[in-house]
Amino acid sequence: MLFTLKKFLGGLMLPLPFLLLVIGLGVMLVWFSRWQKTGKTCITFGWLVLLLLSLQPVADGLLKPIEAKYPTWRGTQPVKYIVVLGGGYTWNDAWAPSSNLINNSLPRLNEGIRLWQANPGAKLIFTGAAAKTNPVSTAEAGARVAESLGVPRSEIITLNDPKDTEEEAAAVKRAIGDAPFLLVTSASHLPRAMIFFQHAGLHPLPAPANQMAIESPLNPWERIIPSPVWLMHSDRVGYETLGRIWQWLKGSSDQPGEQ
Structure with missing residues (x-):
């Protein structure tokens, strides 16, 4: 029940639903009511912030500092295990297997397989x-999905019980x-995940995947036209910020913004 409540309230506090609530309040x-000026302020504020968070320079400017904490793993230290944290998914037998991994999950899996290929026997x-x-x-x-891409089932271990990152750390420890x-997860999620795993007494090697904040060249119009792609990047900032605050409140880190 607490897990479901956490996810529901946390979801409402992400940029898009929160700003829609602010705009909706303004419309109401x-x-x-007689509070015309307050209503117009809510609508204007919500629209303006939603616009800014949908622009590439703003969204990626907020996301880049989070993702830049750990570079792509190119080390040579041998490992026995490569841990790929779960993300969005569904399962439909009629689909191509990889279509069942939603949003951040497929890039995590791809990076996990790359690292597995670089570590024979892991x-x-x-x-x-x-x-x-x-x-x-x-x-x-x-x-x-990994099996469909050529990884033998005998080389795969599944931990089917953990519901969140903290539980994943405990399950890996056991x-x-x-x-x-190697700990593989989205670059934006990795700083928070590292805290949980270190708090569990583990010493993971950080291996980020699914980097999204773009610094390489883009067409000029892609930087100035609002897009749901950039809003999704802002959503990751909001999600991880809320996650770190929750982590701090639970006593798993020393301060809300700790990475």
């Missing part, structure tokens, strides 16, 4: 519980103890 005040570990209405777990979905491992 304009149409159904095991590939997928984590994540099943969604309430899905009989296939996040971990199992990742394993099936599964492999103090063995060295």
Whole structure:
């Protein structure tokens, strides 16, 4: 119940739903109250912030400092395990296997397989519980896609119980103890994940995937036209900021913005 409540309230505080609530409040005040000026202020504020967060320079300017904490893993230290954290997924047998990994999950899996290929003999570990209405777990979905891409099932371990990053850290600790491992997750999520894993007494090697903040050249119009792509980047900033605050409140980090 607490997990569901956390996800629901946290979802409402992300940029798009929060700003829609602010704009909606403004509309209600304009149409159904005497607070015309307050209503117009809410609408103007919500629209302006939504516009700014939908622009590439703003969105990626906010996201880049989070993603830049750890560089792409190009080290040569041998590892026995590569842990790929779960993300968005579904499972539909009629789809191509990789289509079942939504948003951040497929880039994480791709990076996990790349690192597995660079570490012969290592095991590939997928984590994540099943969604309430899905009989296939996040971990199992990742394993099936990896298998479809040529990873033998004998080289895959699934941890099907953890529902969030903190539980994933505990599950990995139980599964492999103090063995060295690469921790693969989205670049924006990795700083928070590292805190959870270190707090669990583990020593993960950070291996970011799914970097989104763009510094390389873009067409000029892509930088000045609002897009849901850039709004999604702003959403990641909001999600990770809320996650760090929750992490701090639970006592897993020393301060809200700790990375």
